[in-house]
Amino acid sequence: MAAAAAAAVGRRLCILRLPAQHGARGYRAALCTQLTQPLLVQDLPAPRLQPRQVRVRVHYSGLNFADILACQGLYQEKHAPPFTPGMEFSGTVMETGENVSAVKEGHRVIGVTGISAMAEECVVDEKALWQIPDNVSSEDAAVLPVAYGTAWLALHHRAHLQPRETVLVTAGAGATGLAIIDLAVSVFQAKVLRCCPFSPVLMCSSLGKQVAWSHGDAVAENQDQVIAAAGSDPKCQLVLANGASHAVNYSQNSLREQVTALTGGRGVDVAIEAVGGDIFKAVLQSLAWEGRIVVMGFAGGKIPSIPANLLLLKNVSAMGVYWSRYQQEDFPLFSSAMSSLLQYGREGKIRPYIGAVFKLEEVNEAFNHVLQRKSTGKVIISMK
Numbered sequence: 291m292a293a294a295a296a297a298a299v300g301r302r303l304c305i306l307r308l309p310a311q312h313g314a315r316g317y318r319a320a321l322c323t324q325l326t327q328p329l330l331v332q333d334l335p336a337p338r339l340q341p342r343q344v345r346v347r348v349h350y351s352g353l354n355f356a357d358i359l360a361c362q363g364l365y366q367e368k369h370a371p372p373f374t375p376g377m378e379f380s381g382t383v384m385e386t387g388e389n390v391s392a393v394k395e396g397h398r399v400i401g402v403t404g405i406s407a408m409a410e411e412c413v414v415d416e417k418a419l420w421q422i423p424d425n426v427s428s429e430d431a432a433v434l435p436v437a438y439g440t441a442w443l444a445l446h447h448r449a450h451l452q453p454r455e456t457v458l459v460t461a462g463a464g465a466t467g468l469a470i471i472d473l474a475v476s477v478f479q480a481k482v483l484r485c486c487p488f489s490p491v492l493m494c495s496s497l498g499k500q501v502a503w504s505h506g507d508a509v510a511e512n513q514d515q516v517i518a519a520a521g522s523d524p525k526c527q528l529v530l531a532n533g534a535s536h537a538v539n540y541s542q543n544s545l546r547e548q549v550t551a552l553t554g555g556r557g558v559d560v561a562i563e564a565v566g567g568d569i570f571k572a573v574l575q576s577l578a579w580e581g582r583i584v585v586m587g588f589a590g591g592k593i594p595s596i597p598a599n600l601l602l603l604k605n606v607s608a609m610g611v612y613w614s615r616y617q618q619e620d621f622p623l624f625s626s627a628m629s630s631l632l633q634y635g636r637e638g639k640i641r642p643y644i645g646a647v648f649k650l651e652e653v654n655e656a657f658n659h660v661l662q663r664k665s666t667g668k669v670i671i672s673m674k
């Protein structure tokens with residue numbers, strides 16, 4: 291799925307400018323005019339506000355895998371062209387509708403919207419905005435809604451992660467992967483095993499407690515000690531530098547064997563799985579007694595099936611997480627996740643990792659950067 295999408299986006303990288311509509315105040319926006327084709331950057335007329343709506347000058351919009359899938363017609367939520375992709379942003383309130391009380395002109399905010407965030411301006415309901423604390427930058431704030439929101443829901447609400455439990459996350463150097471590592475280590479005090487595809491076996495300590503480096507062999511750890519080995523892969527180095535205690539190569543080595551070795555045969559308590567296909571099965575088999583696996587995504591393009599006997603054998607639980615659905619089905623929980631994340635940011639507990647910033651005019655390059663697996667951490671689009 292991802293490969294097909296990459297080929298489609300990669301066909302043409304140029305961005306066309308269409309003229310602004312005569313007489314209307316315009317703002318620039320990325321526009322998907324035809325599924326699978328490169329986006330255009332076009333001037334759009336500013337819509338009139340409804341009583342509870344807020345107009346925000348967007349500073350940064352987060353790029354998510356889902357935006358790319360939506361522009362390919364491959365996402366579960368379908369949008370008919372023309373539409374502007376983008377489901378999250380940070381920015382400053384420009385104007386408020388007559389019944390808005392939650393925010394005022396000049397407030398810095400993060401916001402969520404199904405589409406339309408990859409633009410200089412975005413109009414949303416006041417309920418979809420949260421104020422950014424003074425000490426949190428607009429760049430960092432733009433990373434919070436989807437990546438950190440999903441990570442929070444997966445670890446805390448779905449898997450009920452407990453302190454000192456072990457966590458395994460796939461696509462760990464991606465936006466959500468690094469958010470999971472950050473929250474698991476810095477907020478929920480877990481131990482994190484991270485998987486990446488390049489280096490052989492790579493392990494090091496987190497939290498400054500490094501004990502030893504070695505290559506390849508099985509390593510066990512207990513709660514007082516972290517024994518480490520090192521490889522050379524940049525993605526693995528990145529996750530290790532960002533809090534993971536171990537990194538495992540899942541394209542060149544058996545993920546199951548490595549996790550078994552790292553956990554002394556026990557397996558992990560919680561796994562957050564984002565790749566799908568055979569990786570999913572290996573992760574499922576790497577769970578400990580009464581472990582929990584959370585299905586987060588299928589970046590590799592293959593939706594796996596679950597052999598029910600694997601759930602039975604070790605009394606494990608399999609569940610899903612779908613961030614945007616919580617906005618409709620359980621808004622108080624959704625909003626409390628956002629508030630908690632902003633509070634962690636205010637307290638300096640979390641460190642969002644931004645791997646690349648693209649200008650709005652470079653939106654197609656940004657899409658390709660993610661599709662070609664070149665990205666690490668969050669990719670954001672700057673409107674400046």
Ligand SMILES: NC(=O)c1ccc[n+]([C@@H]2O[C@H](COP(=O)([O-])OP(=O)(O)OC[C@H]3O[C@@H](n4cnc5c(N)ncnc54)[C@H](OP(=O)(O)O)[C@@H]3O)[C@@H](O)[C@H]2O)c1
Pocket residue numbers: 292293354355356436437440461462463464465466467485486487525564565585586587588589590591611612613614660661662663664665666667668
């Ligand atoms: N359920 C939800 O609510 C929710 C929310 C956010 C994200 N997600 C999903 O979680 C996954 C990761 O999202 P993200 O925003 O963290 O994405 P991201 O930063 O773009 O990372 C995606 C990573 O997936 C890995 N990958 C494995 N096979 C791939 C392939 N064939 N093509 C492209 N990438 C591949 C790559 O890491 P390696 O090179 O290290 O393998 C890549 O860096 C996606 O599937 C996304 O749709 C779901």
